[in-house]
Amino acid sequence: MARTQGHGNPKWTRDETILALDLYLQLDGVVPSPKSASVIELSNMLRSLPYHQEAAKQPTFRNPDGVGFKLMNIRQVATGKGLGNVSSMDRQVWAEFGHRKDEVHRIASAIKTGIEVAGLEPLPEIDQELPEGRLLTALHVRRERNPKLRKLLLEARRGEGLCCEICEVTRQDLDTSMQEAMFEAHHLVPLADAGERKTKLSDLALLCANCHRLIHRAMVLHSRWVDIDHAREILRQASAHRRNSR
Ligand SMILES: [Zn+2]
Ligand SMILES: [Zn+2]
Incomplete structure (x- = not known):
């Protein structure tokens, strides 16, 4: 290639x-x-x-x-x-x-x-390269997909009900494994700051798969790190704009 x-x-x-x-x-x-x-x-x-x-x-x-x-x-x-x-x-x-x-x-x-x-661990394939380039994006994705951390995050949030931190979607009517399939871990530390630190539970946000794609896309489009509040604001403005233009 x-x-x-x-x-x-x-x-x-x-x-x-x-x-x-x-x-x-x-x-x-x-x-x-x-x-x-x-x-x-x-x-x-x-x-x-x-x-x-x-x-x-x-x-x-x-x-x-x-x-x-x-x-x-x-x-x-x-x-x-x-x-x-x-x-x-x-x-x-x-x-x-x-x-x-x-x-x-x-x-x-x-x-x-x-x-x-x-190190020698294989890097995951990435479909959206963030502005910081391929290596840091791949490390970000590898941190997010760490199965142990994902499990810890889901366990920690199960008590309050699994809910996306951006769009607040929740499907508590579904059984646990169906609910869990909707959500992904997103690493909150900007790529340039993540370095060698070990990922803690507090470094992760629980996002629905849609919002996870959207926040990564927003970083590509803005050529900057986008945090959760900023992502919420982007979605809020888009829906306000749509309401006004009707
Ligand atoms: Zn969401
Ligand atoms: Zn992410």
């Missing part, structure tokens, strides 16, 4: 582009030589991301020269000067994050921690 360019290397992913943007912003727009320690360090990190495993065996994959070119492409998007081969991912990540230096740095640090946290 890897699409290729240049030396047959896969296209840069969102995570990888965020890591390069972080270096560009940390150096205040000065593009260092491919021989510099910062470029070599980034090259090594990109080669250790837990995907592209096959490609990463190629010596040209994200090598310091390739990283240098990517930094020049980012500079081109940032300044409008240059003749490089800028990708749509470069433009998109710059449009979303080019003026959010501190946030980019927090996300980049979380991706670095995420490489350690991911």
